[in-house]
Amino acid sequence: MTEVRLENVSVRFGESKATQITALENLDLVIPEQQFAVIVGPSGCGKSSCLDLVAGLNRATEGKTLFGDTLIEKPGPERGMVPQNYSLFPWLTVQKNVEFGLALNNTSKAEREERAANYVEAVGLTKFRDSYPSQLSGGMKQRVAIARALAVDPEVLLMDEPFGALDSQTRSVMQELLLKIWQKERKTVLFITHDIDEALFLGDVVYVMSARPGRIIDTIPVNIKRPRDYTVTTSAGFVKLKRRIMSSLHDEVDKALAIS
Amino acid sequence: MSTMSFLDRYLTPKLAIPRKTEFGAGILVSGTILACWAIATYTGFVTRDFLPAPSDVWNSFVEKVSNGSLQKHIGVSLTEIYLGFFLSSVIAIPIGIFMGGFKIVQAALEPVVNFMRYLPVTSLIPLLILWIGIGLEEKVAVIFLGTFFQQIVMVSDVARGVHADLFNVSYTLGATRGQIVSRVLVPATLSGVLDTLRVTMGWAWTFLVVAELVAASSGLGYMILQSMRGLDPAGIFVGIFVIGFLGLITDMAFKWIKRLVLPWEYVGK
Numbered sequence: 001m002t003e004v005r006l007e008n009v010s011v012r013f014g015e016s017k018a019t020q021i022t023a024l025e026n027l028d029l030v031i032p033e034q035q036f037a038v039i040v041g042p043s044g045c046g047k048s049s050c051l052d053l054v055a056g057l058n059r060a061t062e063g064k065t066l067f068g069d070t071l072i073e074k075p076g077p078e079r080g081m082v083p084q085n086y087s088l089f090p091w092l093t094v095q096k097n098v099e100f101g102l103a104l105n106n107t108s109k110a111e112r113e114e115r116a117a118n119y120v121e122a123v124g125l126t127k128f129r130d131s132y133p134s135q136l137s138g139g140m141k142q143r144v145a146i147a148r149a150l151a152v153d154p155e156v157l158l159m160d161e162p163f164g165a166l167d168s169q170t171r172s173v174m175q176e177l178l179l180k181i182w183q184k185e186r187k188t189v190l191f192i193t194h195d196i197d198e199a200l201f202l203g204d205v206v207y208v209m210s211a212r213p214g215r216i217i218d219t220i221p222v223n224i225k226r227p228r229d230y231t232v233t234t235s236a237g238f239v240k241l242k243r244r245i246m247s248s249l250h251d252e253v254d255k256a257l258a259i260s
Numbered sequence: 261m262s263t264m265s266f267l268d269r270y271l272t273p274k275l276a277i278p279r280k281t282e283f284g285a286g287i288l289v290s291g292t293i294l295a296c297w298a299i300a301t302y303t304g305f306v307t308r309d310f311l312p313a314p315s316d317v318w319n320s321f322v323e324k325v326s327n328g329s330l331q332k333h334i335g336v337s338l339t340e341i342y343l344g345f346f347l348s349s350v351i352a353i354p355i356g357i358f359m360g361g362f363k364i365v366q367a368a369l370e371p372v373v374n375f376m377r378y379l380p381v382t383s384l385i386p387l388l389i390l391w392i393g394i395g396l397e398e399k400v401a402v403i404f405l406g407t408f409f410q411q412i413v414m415v416s417d418v419a420r421g422v423h424a425d426l427f428n429v430s431y432t433l434g435a436t437r438g439q440i441v442s443r444v445l446v447p448a449t450l451s452g453v454l455d456t457l458r459v460t461m462g463w464a465w466t467f468l469v470v471a472e473l474v475a476a477s478s479g480l481g482y483m484i485l486q487s488m489r490g491l492d493p494a495g496i497f498v499g500i501f502v503i504g505f506l507g508l509i510t511d512m513a514f515k516w517i518k519r520l521v522l523p524w525e526y527v528g529k
């Protein structure tokens with residue numbers, strides 16, 4: 001089992017004690033293989049720090065981050081990432097953006113083109129394969145970013161509020177598309193969001209994070225059967241879980257904003 | 261649109277105007293300047309020993325072309341400027357990219373580069389003449405020193421502006437550090453580097469003419485100086501116009517190159 005494991009992890013930023021910010025404190029989290037895990041929490045709670053640890057873009061001040069039995073020390077292609085701001089390469093076409101990761105490890109041209117074309121098709125952008133990112137809408141850009149991450153066949157997909165910048169209609173279409181692809185690929189997903197509906201709609205398990213310093217304060221298995229579509233968001237089970245998350249987050253948001 | 265008044269249409273900031281009007285406005289202004297010049301000289305309002313008439317400049321131009329002297333001076337100036345500019349760019353671009361991409365390179369080079377950057381290259385001309393004379397090498401050296409440090413600073417700013425997110429996402433796609441430089445940092449700076457070249461090329465022309473005015477035996481700046489000594493303002497004007505047109509052509513060439521190598525910046529436009 002290659003699970004993602006955060007053991008008693010703390011992350012602090014800043015050099016001097018006085019100005020130090022503690023993003024995460026004594027956080028424990030285990031994400032089993034193939035789980036669609038969602039971390040939901042107030043903004044600035046350290047959700048993204050958590051993701052950066054797994055991506056290998058940052059290291060824990062204390063504690064261990066493991067992928068299977070190996071310590072995560074730097075980024076690697078087995079842990080793909082979809083950032084919030086797309087971060088596409090503006091000088092490459094849609095097709096070439098998706099091929100980027102494959103070109104890095106010298107995959108043959110024919111295989112590279114075929115694999116990339118498949119993922120471009122999976123995200124519904126075949127008609128735009130020769131377009132440049134500047135010609136695409138936000139939703140389309142994010143679909144390219146997802147295809148680019150999947151093309152290198154990572155074992156874990158890390159998604160940092162990937163739909164946060166999209167309008168709500170586009171966002172719900174993207175959520176359904178993501179589930180459709182995930183249903184086929186069955187990769188481990190770690191998805192960060194502050195949107196409770198999004199968390200419940202997508203996740204197998206929703207981890208609720210506290211205000212800074214971030215800890216997991218609730219773990220909620222989402223027993224809504226798959227495949228899911230938008231109608232589940234108004235079902236009784238969904239609403240009940242939503243209320244549970246809202247009540248625990250409510251106090252945390254107050255804390256984060258220093259209201260009470 | 262049709263009901264818009266003249267004021268609404270042309271005095272709203274950033275509002276697009278018809279292409280014809282755009283073209284016409286340019287012609288109108290250049291035409292007016294030319295007309296003022298013609299009227300001032302042909303009516304005798306300004307003496308032609310002071311300001312030559314358009315036809316005087318044209319005659320001087322024809323004479324310089326037919327005796328071959330203009331071509332020779334242009335040839336010399338172009339050789340000097342392209343050689344100096346090319347040498348400077350070839351070295352400054354990679355240094356600038358590394359300076360913007362790596363903190364250690366920046367820390368090491370910044371003091372020297374900034375010192376040299378604020379040193380007017382014109383102040384170095386006497387020293388350069390003492391060291392390497394007044395020939396081609398000296399002009400190339402002036403242009404090189406004048407553009408090199410500016411280019412380094414401008415290119416390093418471009419490279420520093422490349423968003424770290426692009427690097428991070430590339431690492432998660434399996435990029436090595438070498439690949440980050442060759443496949444992300446370098447292509448990401450391309451557009452800004454071309455802009456830098458275009459801007460510094462304009463400065464290079466200035467340095468060239470200054471160097472030729474101070475000491476030279478040929479070149480457009482020398483031609484202008486000779487015309488001054490011969491009390492021939494028409495010859496000076498020929499030199500100025502030729503420099504202006506050569507600059508204009510160079511600038512157009514840069515725009516054309518940019519379209520060619522950066523197709524993604526022009527799609528759908």
